[in-house]
Amino acid sequence: MPNFKIEGLNSALAYLKDSANYTLLAPLENQVVELALQLLPDMTGDVFILSEQIDLFFESAQSAHLNALYEQGKVHPFSFNSDPIVNQVSTFNRSIINELKAYKELKNSLVLIHFNATLITHDSTTQLHDKLALYSKLATTYQLTVVFIITGSDIVHMRKEIQKHSRLLDGILYVSNDASLLTLEYDYWRHNEGVIAQETVYLDIVDGYRVTRGHFDEMQSDGLNQDFDENDVWLVKSVVPEGTKLPHYYHVTSDNDALYQQASQMKAATLVFSVTRYTDLAALARQCFTLRKHCGKKLKLVIQNVDGIIRHQDECLFLTLGVNLILYSFSEPSRLLSQIQSIQGFYFSRPLPHSIEHVLQYSESAQAKGFLPFMQFADQVVSYSNSAVNLGVSGVLVVLQLLPRIEAIHPLQLFHVKREGDIFSTVGNQVFLYLHACREHDVENAIKHLFKLQISDFFESKSVLADHFFIQQECRRLKRHYTDAEIPDYTMQLKENVSYIFDPKSADIATLNTATPEFKKVIRPFATKYPMTLKDKSS
Template sequence: MPLLAISGLGAESSQLHVQGLYWLACDTAEDATVLCRQVVEGLPGCTRASLIADAQAMGDVLGALDAVQGPDALALYEANPQAMLRLVDDLPRIDVPGRVLIVLAPADVWDGGKVEGWCNALRTVLMAEAALMLVISGGQCAGVVERLRAFNQGVDGLAQVYRGKGGVRYLQHFWSNALGKVGTRDIKLVRLDAGFAVAASPQAPTDTGGDELLCLAQRPVLEGAPAFSEHWQVCESLDELTDKAGRAVSATVIFAMEGGQRLDTLARQLHHLRQLRGNALKLVVREMAPTLRYQDEQLLLACGATQIVPFGASLSRFLTLVESIQGYVWRRHLPTDFDALLARLRPLAICGLVAPGAFAEAVQTMWHGVRNGEIVHQLLVLRPAPGLTPLQACSRTVFRRDGDIACVVGDVLFLFLFACRSEGVEQALDHIFQLSWKELFISQEVLAGVDSLAAPAFLDDNVPQPPRIDAAAQLPARERPALAPRRVALAKWGAV
């Protein structure tokens, strides 16, 4: 289904009919180009899409277009302003039926002309051919917008991207799609690398959609029990659940996380629903097998999960937790780019003792999730006990997880633990060091940031080699008292 790929806008204001005519008026040509590229990248791969623009505008859009996003094929049609005005005559040459047509043009193309007649003629053809057209105009031309506002019966949706009120704003005049019709909205936008997004989480809607009592659940989460009331609907598959959730507004949607299930598939579904349906929807994940680690939970929460019910919670406890989130509105920021989010919350394929240069580069890359508040890592500085070098302390270490790495700088050991809470540091050290780390090191410092990794010592690309275990220096032997016999007196049992 075609969408305006503006994160946080909500389905009622971003979905489009499969046929009809929509208009987005942008104050600047640059904003029109960015929005056009964003819309193209947001189209499903199977979409039959065409871009109609002049040579300069088309080059600006295609020059920064992400090759792995958007439709598999995009037909290009170059048109000057006069050709734009006669577009209805050229539609038969474009193979219109079932196609999504994106028109990018300067707003002054329609200056002084009758935009109403142009839209009316095009919409008639589009409806007859089951095609969709989105016009994105660039440049200020208030007269065109005012005439389109009065001509709302000939346009399915009209919105503006303009500069005002201290930033970039999205002014929706009217919008209609399969979910109904919505009126005026004035929303603040923020410009991200991927395009425009709603600047802040929208306020809880006054209209809850009438489905706030509805619970949609995958069958496994009920543990064989029937639906608990008339408000519960049980779905047999993930696809059925996602389909029903795609039409909900503030219902509770409960997913089952079972052993062997791909985490990224569930995370993508959550991200899509949160992006599509907004913040009033309550998305719950129930862990049916002990599969989720800390970093997995953080991924699901960052993708829109309202609540994660851990494995081992009883059915009654599960129902209590679900009841506790009724009326809750999701308040976190939803990243627009799911793949970039997934990369931030996944470790690099590196572990063990590495060169200082590789250590600094890897840690700075994996630290992005910390900067965004999506995950917690630990960066430690460990100072060995007297008589031990850092390499000798590392002679009995086992690194099992990708992202857990160490390096030697001077007389200390730097250790990075990926996706590790502060309360989990000691347990992680117990797993890495086969000998007691509390005896191997005399001090342990937790660094709050990665600024220290910019020191010249971290330019070294030499990988150190720990000594052989049988040659490694052991901990200094403790003096033991000399053994000597001592007298022991035994008392007779029951003696007074």
């Protein structure tokens, strides 16, 4: 029988029964598809895969065992139409089941059925029950292990509806990504010895799939213990104006490094670091992460922005690495004291990544910017979107529809991209712009900085995709649609569109032709002085 091949995972949580139906739920497709492929390393029987996007399984980074089984003739992939209208037809699921029954290899096999949550969003409880009953009967008759892989942004709302069908489903597992860790939330899970419910497991997926056990695993029973430093507040002197009178339990240090050194033995105190324009944010993030791992979840870490710039991606980096609170503007001392008071007694409950290097690679990696050929653009957007998910960073894909008889090259020449991670391309009669680390409500301001003229001068409509699931889905759809099409590449035409970029190299004046008019020196004579006197009114 299939089992999750995950290092350190409880055998009961890894076990899947035969003659059973399990459900894996996730907002993003790649997360749960790669997890499902962990069922294959020890598989000796046949595997049936049904999906609208069958390429997701074979192109995954975890597809080595799948491809090996496919070469042995043990993998049977099927692609089906996921149109919700088609799916509502009563014979749709019966047709799929009849197709599977035609294979003599079906008995004792593993069946993976991947579809978008929109296919069942409008189903009533009775309709969904009837559909699941068909597959439950199939699993019992042929001694199958059926795994439903349901993805999409609606899955959060559908989770409770799916839980109503516990008589037909032997396990429900919700998969999410947080702080570069894969979080497995078992609603319930039937195995060969009983049932496990309400379990949460964190997986480190950097070097293979393995269960990570952080500092917080041993801290569930000490919630009532009083720490001696719980009321202490340590802050950097630049956080408050010089001469500010502070309560007696407030302590001041000279800078962030001094505060970091002082905090090594603290357990529940509040530490307030400052960010100025000269602060090394990556170094400060490392210090916060080290303190959180070493001191535990009771320590309160606060970032006060004094005169620096904390961008959206930096905010998410700090919050991912253990910071409780970020104060984005310099506060009056009384307000600062109130904000610090508001987090007293808080515990840091978010999962921490196994390694800071794995997180920093998403924020510090060199990113492309400007125009990219469309296929390269689509791959890059999916890559950026996956990185953004690991940090909790926002990203938007803006789709601009060209006006009739407007050639794409003309508006493309007016895009002046300065930020790394902001890329654009074109295909068909549309221009696509991906804005990395940008929230949906900031799109209008961002476009005003990127585009010289009014959008309405060249485009008849604009749509914005702000959910990472839909961004990735749209990129994959467009890649499939234009796989064999000839797409114009404007890279060379836009190569010279870099006049706004500052060139740090000094100009080579030795080769300049000084005989040209712009270098001609014009010498004008001094003006002649004319004394002026005011006429006396009395004369």
